[in-house]
Amino acid sequence: MRVALVHDWLVTMGGAERVLEVLAELYPDAPIYTGVVDYRALSPTLQKRKIIPSLVQGWPRATRWYNRYLPGLAYAMEQFDLRAYDVVISSSSAVAKGVLTPAETLHVSYVHTPMRYAWDLYPVYYHEEARGLTRRLMGPVFHYLRLWDRLSADRVDVMVANSHTVQQRIQKHYRRSASVIYPPVAVDRLTVNPVPGRYYLVLSRLVRYKRVDLAVLAANRLREPLVVAGDGPERKALERLAGPTVRFVGRISEPEKIRLMQEAKALIFPGEEDFGIVPVEMQAVGRPVIAFGRGGVLDTVKPGETGWFFAEQSVDAVVEAIKSGDRVNWDPELIRRHALAFGTDRFRDEFSLLMKRALARESPDDRIRLETRVKDGDRG
Template structure:
């Protein structure tokens, strides 16, 4: 197939986070001609981080009338998605999605690769209790129809790729079609390698319920070991009141300050369940081992007893056992660093492009 246009599709543009970094590297590789999104409310300085100084056409929908409250229009996402149609012929379409745009309409002459950066629409699947609670519970009647819609949309892409085996297995189960795994990239050049570790543990993330910082704090309250928590969130005040003096809250730190702590820590501890979790790779780039809940995307990024330790249950007892086991093992910092380099930007681009070539050769 001869490509005439290269098209990027995203659910929305509002913040510069993990998905947007993936898009930045894909744009470096494919130099997209146009972008389709449900809504674009991203500041121009963040758009430049993704697409550089060249202005790229961005087509949106009437979802923009909701402004920053657009997520409240979840029941209407199917309606707005119908407005988003790739008009170009002979296009290579790459969608980067955690919500609905894998179901975008396009011409028969084009090919569509959908990259699932998370379990799509997980707020109507396993995590419905997190989203439909309190006053929002009255909206839970939409869940069955949204699930049916999600399954229908999954049939539209030519090929589906996901960020982890965890997400791939989930999508295979829900969508009943083949899904490939390509782990997202980490800018390994951004992190310094360090073998001289200090006597403290570190964790980085948003202080929100699903990250399970309650478990982390309760465990370190009990063992008395020094823990540094980097990040902010709705539970910051509650966690500060809950924590003993051996636990230090840094709040938001600029990347350079955060990286210094990642490279000096004896281990990075993570208690949540992520679809992938780039945060688990970054300390490994520094040669820092990881103690993580052994589920989700962590299984793609941590090699047990070589680059880190898993705990099997989200309990204080299980995490305590993992920390004790960790302290009985001498980890090889160089081996940890070498493992992490497999998640480099170049490796990601090469693996992704190989799948693009295969897709363009399909009849």
């Protein structure tokens, strides 16, 4: 069976790229087609693979300006020649699902989210962040991208969502049903630190929609120590907001990230994410998560047992959630056991099951039963 993998772009190692790594392990002979690639940013596992970039790779500063080239990337995905493959598996949060495949080829798309800057986050980018010429161009460009995105979803034979929130977005924007298979999290490499934590922690890119400002202002009000790890365009503004108990450490290595999680009191997660790898990792070290109760955390955090939710994105709500969480006698081992359910082996098992049944070309009624079994974690 000839298999090809397709990914939006390979310029960093985030959660989507970790999914691709596991897919590459499942299909060791499959080449990877992608919009643009920066080999220096990839893990050793992906560096060893045959990677075929699109025509956009030759455009100026493609690995830095790939977001600016989004309409071009949509076009470029359609230029890949995938006639030689029996199965195409796309890993998509933007354009990868838009590849063209022959009628006899099975196309399975693992959707991290529908294109958020074209759908859910478009009003934020348009009204709050875009300026000048960018704002004037956004309307017509993203109108075209939404049409392309909706039509390209019809090219997929089997659609998989990484959370129930993304499943709902797929139904809303694409009018498609999707199975839910949670992404793989490397929980086995993390261990519990039994020593009580000393500070609250934010681990995030510092961009506006992550709402890190809420954590900073809540720490100011409570005079609680807060460590903010990560970097981004909002860092200077956040540093101006911060009081004496807030410390910014910038980008950190993986060992430093693990140490910060193990020594923290809890993670504060004030944004809405499609799934959210960091909350699962935090639970894997036995620490609770104080999170905005929307998005992927609804699947990964159990309120009162492994974390605490706040219902609105306001400083008052975050402050009250921190106070409520501080009154709970958290059980680190229970929190860790919950996180272990999101490990890599579970992803391999569930994705392999889905592929087995998809290749059997089951009837629509069978497909519905498959989706139910996958959601419930059936291995059989």
